[in-house]
Amino acid sequence: MATQKSIADKLGLSISLVSRVLSGKAKEIGVAQETIQKVLDEAQRTNYTPNSAALSLRGVKTQTLGVITYDFEDPYFGIILGELHKIAKQRKFTLILAGSYHREEDTLDLSAFAKHNIEGLIIVGSDRNKDWYEKFTHKSIPSVQIGFTTEKIGANICIDETLSANLVAKYLQKQKTTNTTLFFNHSLSHETFKKEYIEAFKQHDIAILEDVICDGSINSVKSGVKRLKSLPDVIIAGDDIMATKIIRSLHEINIKVPEDVKVFGFDNIAHSRNFIPSITTLNPPIKEMIQAAFDLVSSPKASQETLRFTPELISRESA
Amino acid sequence: MATQKSIADKLGLSISLVSRVLSGKAKEIGVAQETIQKVLDEAQRTNYTPNSAALSLRGVKTQTLGVITYDFEDPYFGIILGELHKIAKQRKFTLILAGSYHREEDTLDLSAFAKHNIEGLIIVGSDRNKDWYEKFTHKSIPSVQIGFTTEKIGANICIDETLSANLVAKYLQKQKTTNTTLFFNHSLSHETFKKEYIEAFKQHDIAILEDVICDGSINSVKSGVKRLKSLPDVIIAGDDIMATKIIRSLHEINIKVPEDVKVFGFDNIAHSRNFIPSITTLNPPIKEMIQAAFDLVSSPKASQETLRFTPELISRESA
DNA sequence: CTGTTAGCGCGTTCAT
DNA sequence: ATGAACGCGCTAACAG
Numbered sequence: 008m009a010t011q012k013s014i015a016d017k018l019g020l021s022i023s024l025v026s027r028v029l030s031g032k033a034k035e036i037g038v039a040q041e042t043i044q045k046v047l048d049e050a051q052r053t054n055y056t057p058n059s060a061a062l063s064l065r066g067v068k069t070q071t072l073g074v075i076t077y078d079f080e081d082p083y084f085g086i087i088l089g090e091l092h093k094i095a096k097q098r099k100f101t102l103i104l105a106g107s108y109h110r111e112e113d114t115l116d117l118s119a120f121a122k123h124n125i126e127g128l129i130i131v132g133s134d135r136n137k138d139w140y141e142k143f144t145h146k147s148i149p150s151v152q153i154g155f156t157t158e159k160i161g162a163n164i165c166i167d168e169t170l171s172a173n174l175v176a177k178y179l180q181k182q183k184t185t186n187t188t189l190f191f192n193h194s195l196s197h198e199t200f201k202k203e204y205i206e207a208f209k210q211h212d213i214a215i216l217e218d219v220i221c222d223g224s225i226n227s228v229k230s231g232v233k234r235l236k237s238l239p240d241v242i243i244a245g246d247d248i249m250a251t252k253i254i255r256s257l258h259e260i261n262i263k264v265p266e267d268v269k270v271f272g273f274d275n276i277a278h279s280r281n282f283i284p285s286i287t288t289l290n291p292p293i294k295e296m297i298q299a300a301f302d303l304v305s306s307p308k309a310s311q312e313t314l315r316f317t318p319e320l321i322s323r324e325s326a
Numbered sequence: 327m328a329t330q331k332s333i334a335d336k337l338g339l340s341i342s343l344v345s346r347v348l349s350g351k352a353k354e355i356g357v358a359q360e361t362i363q364k365v366l367d368e369a370q371r372t373n374y375t376p377n378s379a380a381l382s383l384r385g386v387k388t389q390t391l392g393v394i395t396y397d398f399e400d401p402y403f404g405i406i407l408g409e410l411h412k413i414a415k416q417r418k419f420t421l422i423l424a425g426s427y428h429r430e431e432d433t434l435d436l437s438a439f440a441k442h443n444i445e446g447l448i449i450v451g452s453d454r455n456k457d458w459y460e461k462f463t464h465k466s467i468p469s470v471q472i473g474f475t476t477e478k479i480g481a482n483i484c485i486d487e488t489l490s491a492n493l494v495a496k497y498l499q500k501q502k503t504t505n506t507t508l509f510f511n512h513s514l515s516h517e518t519f520k521k522e523y524i525e526a527f528k529q530h531d532i533a534i535l536e537d538v539i540c541d542g543s544i545n546s547v548k549s550g551v552k553r554l555k556s557l558p559d560v561i562i563a564g565d566d567i568m569a570t571k572i573i574r575s576l577h578e579i580n581i582k583v584p585e586d587v588k589v590f591g592f593d594n595i596a597h598s599r600n601f602i603p604s605i606t607t608l609n610p611p612i613k614e615m616i617q618a619a620f621d622l623v624s625s626p627k628a629s630q631e632t633l634r635f636t637p638e639l640i641s642r643e644s645a
Numbered sequence: 646c647t648g649t650t651a652g653c654g655c656g657t658t659c660a661t
Numbered sequence: 662a663t664g665a666a667c668g669c670g671c672t673a674a675c676a677g
Contacts (some may be wrong), residue, residue, distance in 0.1 A: 009553060010669095010670060010671090011670070011672095012671095013670070014668075017665050020647080021647065021648045021649075021673095022648090022649095022670090022671080022672095023647080023648065023650090023672075023673080024647060024648075025646090026389040026670095026672060026673090027647095027673095030671090030672075036646080036647095036667095037418050037646060037669090038646065038647080039646065039647090042646085042647085056373050057365040057670085057671080058384040058443075058671070059379075059408050059442055059443065060378075060379045060381075060382040060443060060669085060670075060671095061379075061383055061653090061669075061670035061671040061672090062670080062671065062672085063379040064379040064380055064383055064652095064653045064654065064655095064669090064670080064671075065375070065652085065653055065670085065671055065672055065673090066653070066672090067671085067672080069441075069633065070441075071441075074555040075355075077406050079404045079411065080405055080407030080408055080596070081404065082401070082404070084404045085398045085400065085401070085403045085404045086398065086399055088398050088407075088423070089398030089399055089645075090366065090425060092398065092424075092658095099422075101423070101441055101442060101444075102423045102438075103420060103422055103423075104393075104407070104411060104421045104422070104423055105411075107375075119420040119421075120419055121378070122388075122389075122390075123390070123422075124378065138555070155381075158676065160502075165632075166537060180629070225599065225600060231664090235650090249599050251597070251601075252600050254602070255600040255601075255602060258602050261610060277399070277401075278570070278597050280544065281544060281570050281574040281600065282570075282574075282602075283573050283574060283577050283601075285412050302563065312354070322649080329653095329655090330654070330656095331654075331655095339664090340663065340664045340665075341654090341655085341665095342655095342656075342657080342663080342664065342665080342666095343656095343662090343663060343664075343665090345654095345655065345656055345657085346656085346657095349655090351656090355662085355663095356662060357663080358662065359662065361663085362664085370654065376654085377653090377654050377655070379653085379654075379655095380653075380654035380655045380656090380669090381654080381655065381656090381667090383653090383654080383655075383668095383669045383671090384654085384656060384668085385656095385669070386655085386656085386668055414664095464670065468650060475646070476666080514650090531655055543662090635647075
């Protein structure tokens with residue numbers, strides 16, 4: 008490995024001089040142009056890369072962010088990670104990954120973050136509690152959560168659930184919907200939205216016939232669908248995946264969407280557009296949300312802000 | 327932050343003694359039991375965590391792996407990352423992310439890896455060339471690619487394409503298929519499979535009516551479907567997403583799957599099971615593949631092995 | 646304009 | 662059984 012020392016030795020200069028040139032402080036201090044060029048050339052030639060360990064030992068910013076997720080298989084996770092990565096690259100940040108597997112939150116292990124001295128924490132997904140965060144409380148790392156939480160620890164980026172529910176209620180009203188059935192699971196984001204839907208439907212004179220709770224597995228959805236006492240005008244699903252599973256389950260007992268029942272989703276996953284029928288859903292402004300999240304954690308002063316974003320209603324075939 | 331020095335000062339001991347105790351070499355060297363306990367207690371009390379920068383500066387293993395991907399939005403990416411992360415956690419490894427956005431490979435930036443001194447490289451996805459890898463050739467980091475490549479640089483984990491194609495051909499033959507049409511894009515993995523399909527179909531007396539090449543966007547698939555000169559017994563799609571888009575496009579011009587044409591996918595993404603019709607496809611043994619990949623990079627000696635895995639044919643409604 | 650020195654936190658000689 | 666001193670690669674204060 009090329010080091011400043013190896014360059015200095017080769018050129019017969021001192022290490023500190025090389026350091027000054029390489030860290031861009033040459034001009035400022037007043038190093039001879041010729042010397043600057045020699046150092047730069049040799050650095051280039053030997054493929055010099057600053058040793059991050061040495062830098063961070065000296066207290067130089069590591070420009071490293073930790074990313075925690077609760078569910079790697081969330082269809083949105085890849086997109087979020089992609090966006091995060093894109094911005095991180097632009098700003099010369101590095102992303103370190105931690106997470107729990109399948110929401111087994113007890114398995115969350117943050118040693119990776121300690122190891123690499125992260126300067127910011129991005130939490131992807133909703134959650135209820137953050138026991139694990141105790142380990143971090145003694146440090147003051149700016150953090151942001153993208154999703155809902157009951158235990159806010161830093162900044163927060165989420166969907167405006169009230170606005171969203173009203174958007175849907177208005178849309179359904181226009182379609183002369185008089186009653187609905189809810190399909191939600193026990194996750195925090197589902198429950199948060201459900202509460203708002205109930206409120207919004209009340210205000211728009213839309214009845215809720217049934218409130219089905221299922222874990223989201225295809226079997227739970229199937230049995231939920233089978234046990235339906237009656238068919239509402241529209242079924243409100245907690246997310247698009249749930250919506251597709253509901254439609255699939257209905258299909259298996261010969262109920263057609265949207266002819267017999269409509270189904271409304273949430274998320275606008277890539278798949279929703281090509282499903283048969285295509286899913287009517289709410290499209291969150293992911294890119295803007297991620298951008299905002301990144302800005303919040305990478306800013307010098309830790310923020311406690313909560314930013315709410317409004318999704319766009321995408322009317323397709325299912326509702 | 328608690329450091330060995332802070333503990334030593336507090337206890338009136340020397341730093342090196344504290345170091346010995348904390349790195350578990352106390353017994354070996356012969357430190358007084360009482361001293362050991364004192365140090366351990368103080369470390370516990372002050373929440374001592376070894377400084378990774380200092381460690382790696384001293385040459386201690388960083389246990390850090392770099393992960394590169396070409397496409398964050400690949401539906402398999404989350405699953406792969408989840409598996410990788412699960413194993414990484416078990417073995418106390420850290421994962422650092424790099425990648426290019428939407429396959430714009432020129433934007434690949436590996437500075438993140440240099441920054442954190444990675445000890446292994448996992449490449450997720452197929453690719454044709456690795457110009458960027460030049461920067462790494464002077465280091466000897468064990469690497470593994472999960473996917474196909476034309477420019478192998480380390481170990482390689484992939485699907486056995488010949489076996490796969492034969493599996494499918496045999497299946498189709500049993501179903502009395504006499505002709506097919508291919509829908510593939512220009513990616514390396516699609517082309518690799520296509521070649522094998524062509525060979526396998528020839529051996530099984532299955533004709534290929536048309537060879538449609540499209541970029542995979544819904545519009546390209548739609549126009550590909552519209553331009554079809556005739557309907558084959560079964561359409562072979564390069565992957566499940568392509569399959570769903572084909573079915574969707576056929577649906578829009580009133581052609582039913584599988585009644586009018588069958589469609590065969592590849593990948594077994596989560597959605598395939600719930601799509602209407604559910605997609606008949608090949609299911610790669612992802613977990614085993616990831617496990618093997620991890621074993622290869624994390625092993626002390628860099629391997630150049632290529633491991634081929636055989637997928638399982640999952641017969642569903644579409645074919 | 647350039648070199649010397651100190652020190653970030655740690656493990657490892659070499660002393661004692 | 663314990664401590665002093667060194668060096669990993671780097672930057673900054675101080676000295677020419």
